[in-house]
Amino acid sequence: MPNEIKGFVLDDFIKKYRPSNSTSPEINVSIKPDVNYLNIRGSVNDRNFLEHAESILQQALPLEFNTFTVGDHHIYWLGPNEWLVVTDFDLDSILQKISKKIDLYATNQTGGLTQLILRGNCVRSLLARGCTLDVSEGNFLIGQCAQTGLSKAGILLALTDSSPSFNLIVRRSFAEYVGLWLEQSGSEFGINFVQEH
């Protein structure tokens, strides 16, 4: 697929974004647009489903609530019958492997979601400004994820390392709001955005 015909959700935000004067921002946000998202549905009590999911993804679904696993893909637990696969793999090759005989349903969400990676010492403080979940150290641990809110937008939040680094996944139509919110609320700490290619 020729990349130039893709229109990513935060292109416009990055175009308009003026880096702050802060030379050493406390918070760095990288926007990683070109990844694929696959929503998987099926019953956690259905052994066939779980095995089939593992065989097509080559990675098991996390069964512990509010956790994610990292392998070829990041797979996030969203609910007892719902997972989100975030991957660089081509989705068609995965979707083709789905057997009609198994109760496994998948929807492509690549055009509907986007991901921001937040790094820096003050990220937890910044998130606490808009997020009612306790994201403090000792409570929100590496490998945990949660669907929560950031001010008035719904987000999926996951902690990937102790730097700390959070993955924030948001619906396309709320991404600009989240970008603006981070820019406004993060100005207190110094915040910088970059787009990864």
Next chain:
Amino acid sequence: MQINRLKSGGQINRDKTLRFTFNGQSYKGYLGDTLASALLANGVDIVGRSFKYHRPRGIVGSGAEEPNAIFQIGSGATTEAGMRATQVELYDGLVAKSEKGWPSLSFDIAEVNDWCSKLFGAGFYYKTFMYPAKFWKIYEYFLRRMAGLGAAPREPDPDYYNHQNTHCDVLVVGAGPAGLMAALSAGKSGAKVIIADDQANFGGSLLASKELIEGLTADKWVSSQLQMLEELPNVTCLSRSTVFGYYDYNFLTINERCTNHLSEFTEGHVRQKLWRVRAKRVVLAQGAFERPLVFPNNDRPGVMLASAVSNYINRYGVLPGKNPILFTNNDSAYQAAIDMKIAGAKSVLVVDSRSEQPSDMVDEARNNGIELQFDAVIRNVIGHTKVKGVEISTYDSGSNTCAAQATKRTCDLLIYSGGWSPAVHLHSQSGGINKWDDNRHCFVPHTTKQASFSIGSCNGTWSLEDCLKEGIACGRDVAGSLNLKVNDINLPITKKIKLNPMMPLWQVIAENSVENLPKQFLDYQNDTTVSDIYLAVREGYTGIEHVKRYTALGFGTDQGKLGNINGMAILAIALGKPIAEIGTTTFRPAYTPVSFGVCAGEDIGEMFEPTRKTAIHDFHTESKAPFEIVGQWLRPWYFPKDDEDMSSAVIRECLATRSSLGIMDASTLGKIDVCGKDAVTFLEKIYTHDVAKMAVGQCAYGVMLGEDGMIKDDGVMARLGENHFYLTTTTGGAATVMSWLEQWLQTEWPHLTVYLTSLTDQLSTIALVGPNSRRVLQKLVDADLSNDNFPFMKTCKSEIAGLKVDLFRVSFSGELAFEINVNSNFALYIWNLLMVTGRDFEITPYGTETMHVLRAEKGFIIVGQDTDGSINPHDAGLGWLVSKEKDFIGKRSLERVDSIRSDRKQLVGLLSVDNKSVIPEGAQLIEKKSPSGPTPMYGHVSSSYFSPVLGHPIALALIESGRNRIGDKLLAISSDAKAIEVTIAKPIFYDPKGERQHAK
């Protein structure tokens, strides 16, 4: 001249002189002053006029309880109203104005109310300004002016406020002796602690105390404790932070004032912060309020609480009088007399209603040369704009009577204390119950509803040693209950003081004819007096909540912090009941007023709510389309060419679409993927039509009803596979429908295997509309779009430029039309491709307005515009969609007698008789010749447009028995009272046979 400033002492910085103005007059104070202490230092006696009688008033308290010194601070955009001078820290350039008093504080013309006060009893306003009803607007204007409740700024607030969520093990409210010990004890045991205090400095009552703790002066000891707290990484200390709300699940809100003490406006800084705290345990240690005593003219400027006097002397180095008299019923107030004497008051007299008994405080007073008079009370105050003297009578506490003879004595300050009332506000807000304690004569926290603990004087514990002890024990218990390893701290050594118990004295003069006495004030802020309570009782009010509303007792911004308990006690006396049976009124957030700015935080301007844009938004902005906000989405309204106005643009867009080709961004539609083996069973229950009968590849228009049988949402759905469906919802209803469906699935039908996944963001929808749509689309797709292969209401998969798309042959315009669903990342690319490919047919982008006209010409409804929650499918002419063979949500309601009445409002068309007038939406429909009396209204106009293709206006309306009245003429009356004659018509105006959308 700071005439009342002491030469030394206080916690103020005398090297930092600050200038400020009050009512235009310039004064000086010091860093560390409050506005109130600075005014007192400058000898300002009158700070306000009372609410109803416009009596002159002075400063009474020194904290949150202050009812009189309530000011407008600052000017212009940054002005704030209703600020208590006792809590406003002085800064250089502060501008303060009293909120009442015209033309001036010393001469207020409305004081005439006081002279005629016999007319102005409780309920005066309710009784007087009832008639004539239409005059209320005039009354209101003058009453509001007279009441003087401050002014809101007219400009936008330039300040910056934000919110902070936080979770902790323990939130300690109040940093007095008990709170400090609790925080330290829990903090040293490793608990995550937040301790908040509304004052600039921690210490609470210790700030003005002369007691020694561990051999240190109280303020030095507080500093050492604070240092220990600050060294603990798990403890957050918040000063200038008022915990103002206690809600369910131990959720509390704190208003931190970050820069209010620096200046009226501090560029580049957060002015205030709203902390949203979720605490595992809450320790309430807010202290207690000193209670006034109730006697005639107890509101004169120069009457002040004993604790306030000690605060002004010891914290601010201000001596509020030279010849004070102290009136008390308890020992704690003696401290104020001693402080006065030591600070240099010439003569100090204590009038104590009790008989003399051994007490350390009495001894100390006597040793300091203070004159003491026992078994005596103050029965009146002399002086108008300032206390000049008092009348003292002997008092018999046994019979609760004071002698009629009085001796006069001059003074310049009357200090009073009626004991203490624990600040049970937050405990009450949390759902906790208070009970009257007959030994301590106050309401104390009784049962708790949440994980909270009251300690120290807000628990009715008075002595310093007991407060410290309670704090330590509480911190230890809390840490233990959180399974932390308890780290004990030692009880600080304090001096034991022998005290006499206080004696309740609710009403100095218990004569029957309270009306004949000068006013005895209970609530200074609302001018509620003892006689008001008696009047309320005479008029039949017995419950405290009713008396509160009738007399306005405790209704001010101080929430009756001073007056409530006295008021309840007087009510008890008037009713002849014990106080315990009266109970307290309900305490509600906020504890002290909170600014709107901090409530709004950062959610203002463009961040007030999210703005959602479609993936094709860039095209719309480049085309300079104005936008319409629909359910947070920005939707292009119309696409003006050159200098076109909206009506010309819409006419052009409509005609182009009807005659050749239009294109519309329909991406904001809610889109839901439904799959799972029970998908059909589920959707059969949701929609009214026969979902099971739909073939794979078939589309259908469907409506879903609420349990009341009324239309909830509508949209086209498609069957993509045996167990796979795609639903669309209205733009504004997307989230509501999704949660509605999930609710049924999760709570009522968990046995069904159905998965709902939103595709609203994933897919963009482009509608290609008009007789040439097939020709253009066929150029881009391999799929055979001929009518035989792809008839109306079918869906198929295809590709455009190698990109996967879903095609739907559906129409919201009545034209031959296709909707193209594509991954949003490619939507703009596909849109632009269609624009290029359609150029030969003058492809015309159109917005929501043209969409509305086109659909109205066909009589297609918009849920929420042509329905309002009271319209069922039969009313909307959609009875053909309702299956008789199956059950669905709302079916039972739809069969009620009322649902099938023939005179319900029904959707019909309207044409204006003159064929020219566009009938205003919302216009009411009435008979041409109205009968006398109230005019029957048959319905209203729900949609109305000029139809370019028909060349005349059209409208849709909901009219009683409308379908039986086709051809009838009515009048449409709009809010501007213009009448337009209209004819009722069928609601389909264009292509009634539907030939165009079925075009071969």
